[in-house]
Amino acid sequence: MLRHRGPDDSRLYLEAGAGLAHARLSVIDVRTGAQPMSNDEGTLWITFNGEIFNYIELRRDLERRGHRFHTQSDTEVLLRLYEEHGRDAIALVNGDWAFAIWDTRSRTLLLSRDRMGVRPLYYTLVERSLLFASEIKALFVDPRVSRDIDPEALDDIFTVWSPLGSRTMFKAVRELPPGHSGIWRDGRLTVSCDWQPDFSRVERDALPDGAAEERLRAHLSAATRIRLRADVPVGTYLSGGLDSSIVAALAAGERRRHGDAALALPTFSIGFDAAEFDERSYQQRVVAALGTDHHELRCTAADIVRVFPDVVWHAETPLLRTAPAPLYLLARFVRERGHKVVLTGEGADEVFGGYHIFKEAKLRRLWSERGRTARRTALVKRLYPHLPHLQRQSTAFLQSFFHAAADDLAHPCFSHLPRWSLTSRLKTLFSDSVRAAVAQRDAVAAVVARLPAAYASWDLLARAQYLEMTQLLPGYLLSAQGDRMSMAHGVETRFPYLDPDVVSFGTSLPERLVMHGLRDKVLLRRLGRTLAPAVWQRTKQPYRAPGADVFFSTASAGYASDLLAPSQIRRDGLFNPDAVSRLVRKYREGKAISVKDDMALTGVLSTQLVIHHFINHFVTDTHGALYTGTAAIHRR
Amino acid sequence: MEPYTRELRQFIVDNFLFGDSSGRFAFTDTDSLQELGIVDSTGVLELVCHLQERYAITVADDDLVPDNLDSLERIARFIDRKRGEAQMIRAS
Numbered sequence: 001m002l003r004h005r006g007p008d009d010s011r012l013y014l015e016a017g018a019g020l021a022h023a024r025l026s027v028i029d030v031r032t033g034a035q036p037m038s039n040d041e042g043t044l045w046i047t048f049n050g051e052i053f054n055y056i057e058l059r060r061d062l063e064r065r066g067h068r069f070h071t072q073s074d075t076e077v078l079l080r081l082y083e084e085h086g087r088d089a090i091a092l093v094n095g096d097w098a099f100a101i102w103d104t105r106s107r108t109l110l111l112s113r114d115r116m117g118v119r120p121l122y123y124t125l126v127e128r129s130l131l132f133a134s135e136i137k138a139l140f141v142d143p144r145v146s147r148d149i150d151p152e153a154l155d156d157i158f159t160v161w162s163p164l165g166s167r168t169m170f171k172a173v174r175e176l177p178p179g180h181s182g183i184w185r186d187g188r189l190t191v192s193c194d195w196q197p198d199f200s201r202v203e204r205d206a207l208p209d210g211a212a213e214e215r216l217r218a219h220l221s222a223a224t225r226i227r228l229r230a231d232v233p234v235g236t237y238l239s240g241g242l243d244s245s246i247v248a249a250l251a252a253g254e255r256r257r258h259g260d261a262a263l264a265l266p267t268f269s270i271g272f273d274a275a276e277f278d279e280r281s282y283q284q285r286v287v288a289a290l291g292t293d294h295h296e297l298r299c300t301a302a303d304i305v306r307v308f309p310d311v312v313w314h315a316e317t318p319l320l321r322t323a324p325a326p327l328y329l330l331a332r333f334v335r336e337r338g339h340k341v342v343l344t345g346e347g348a349d350e351v352f353g354g355y356h357i358f359k360e361a362k363l364r365r366l367w368s369e370r371g372r373t374a375r376r377t378a379l380v381k382r383l384y385p386h387l388p389h390l391q392r393q394s395t396a397f398l399q400s401f402f403h404a405a406a407d408d409l410a411h412p413c414f415s416h417l418p419r420w421s422l423t424s425r426l427k428t429l430f431s432d433s434v435r436a437a438v439a440q441r442d443a444v445a446a447v448v449a450r451l452p453a454a455y456a457s458w459d460l461l462a463r464a465q466y467l468e469m470t471q472l473l474p475g476y477l478l479s480a481q482g483d484r485m486s487m488a489h490g491v492e493t494r495f496p497y498l499d500p501d502v503v504s505f506g507t508s509l510p511e512r513l514v515m516h517g518l519r520d521k522v523l524l525r526r527l528g529r530t531l532a533p534a535v536w537q538r539t540k541q542p543y544r545a546p547g548a549d550v551f552f553s554t555a556s557a558g559y560a561s562d563l564l565a566p567s568q569i570r571r572d573g574l575f576n577p578d579a580v581s582r583l584v585r586k587y588r589e590g591k592a593i594s595v596k597d598d599m600a601l602t603g604v605l606s607t608q609l610v611i612h613h614f615i616n617h618f619v620t621d622t623h624g625a626l627y628t629g630t631a632a633i634h635r636r
Numbered sequence: 637m638e639p640y641t642r643e644l645r646q647f648i649v650d651n652f653l654f655g656d657s658s659g660r661f662a663f664t665d666t667d668s669l670q671e672l673g674i675v676d677s678t679g680v681l682e683l684v685c686h687l688q689e690r691y692a693i694t695v696a697d698d699d700l701v702p703d704n705l706d707s708l709e710r711i712a713r714f715i716d717r718k719r720g721e722a723q724m725i726r727a728s
Contacts, residue, residue, distance in 0.1 A: 421673045428656045435659075579654035586651065591685075594678035600654070 020047040033073030050097035050119040053226040109184040117178030117474030146172040151437035159443035162475025199462035223499030224250040235266030236343040240282030243345030245532035264293040285534035297333040301550035312609035314488040315480040319606040320599040323545040324481040331486040347497035350469040351506035352524040353514035361415035415464035548601035563608035640712035665708040693718035
């Protein structure tokens, strides 16, 4: 079931009452790093997905303490680090991980997940047993595990884009949240938080600007350097934006320093036919400047339609955008070219202040606090320069879209209220039974209830960054659009901007070096001036893909008509068939043009695909289910 | 004005609320459609297309302001004014 995540090897450890399984993607120590792996005495067993990037330094320290190693793998380092430090080992690790260590003596299992939520880890309790896996579908192979949909998770997704906390789309299945550990002992699981971001901006006054740029360069260089560690070739994704261009420049520089100049850095990118999504001209500038070995994938609307059912199969959650589909195709493209590790620019916007929502919040606060002069109102058009329909609106209208009511300002999630309020409107599509199930629920209040105590003392930008970093980043960007799309093809993605030292540095910066007025990523752009001169001044263009109209414009979308048919919607029970029919009619008549319609159609269709794959047609053999129109067939 | 608001309500409910204006999705004739998130930025363009087709009025860029289009009542007044202007032009 999880062969796609680890196509290179698979093994099992079994003893009375416990078992660990592993499907391996060999990246470090290809020859001897097999898992599950044990210590010398056979008292500790580990199964581990991910990479420990500082394993060389950790190993050196462990060797000084008398540990002797049998392999060159990072897995053995992790195991011995645990032997040496117990749970404190987690704080010493720089990496992306989901691991389980079984202690045969104390009959205790430790589950752990990396700080930012790069690698997934799900679990369920059934008949006093704990089952865990990297993906939910593996848990469903056990027929005792319920596959019932959780309406509260649906409510979360149709508000903040992903289920909150440990919730998943399925009632019986929980996710170990990012930066958390779980201890399973005597039939009980205790989950605790090991790490969360701290935006208290400790460098507020202390750091001269020049020194800040040097420190950023040092942190990012180190983060990139250790993420190039692998016994297989490492490439980078290149979007044509500032963030990935800096990563590519640093990676190319590292190769030169290590004498690999003869082999150009492999870079990979997506191009779209539609000019509004396409960034190829910028990608080419960076490729020319760095001399990379560039590979470009052309993605069409028909491609997105074709793979969308597979995308949802891997994402295991409703999606409000089609944007994961091109990344699914890009990972396949990378794998077909013989690569299985890529660095990306993900995380820079959260850590260094790049998102438009941050500017939007500042502007809304400005209007609310100081009133609306003509000049302040005109600023609104600078918020979303990449959205042509917004540029056509009058400033007065735009201002009313981004209006902040008097009590909004006092709301802890002020920055995100417009986005969440717009998304919540999609709930008009819910069926009566789902509405009844979530009638008492308030997803935004649930977000507020989870905020850390220090949050109240942070500035507006810091709060918005925190919300992005802890909600959309792990819940959507790193998972549904990240790990799940790349690991569908056995491609591992690595994120220099999410290195713990980079994150800790970024979150400590004074606001003027993050977003000064409406200038975004102030410090990162300064670094870009030398590392990515071709794009350092470029206005941010968020990664976007052709929208839900693709499902009505290409011939291969027969499955969309079937899954959105009133009879099917009624049978599956999550949405109102009349409401969905109205939405579909808008699309068929070419009248669905709004962001909300796009999210609605994608959200309903992907939810229907979740039901199709995991409720109606789930097969418990090792091949999974594939939707091909009107019936489920076996994959491959 | 009332026939306009009734028709407009139907259009808004069908097109922006997928047919449902009960409970938490309810709105009055004077509520701001933008502030309630019922009509988003592209939705305004959709609304304008509908007004032009259904009521045979011309909506200029300068007309795209909340005073004209932000609530059912305002839209109804706007239609009334526009149709009145058109009649006067025809009469003259």
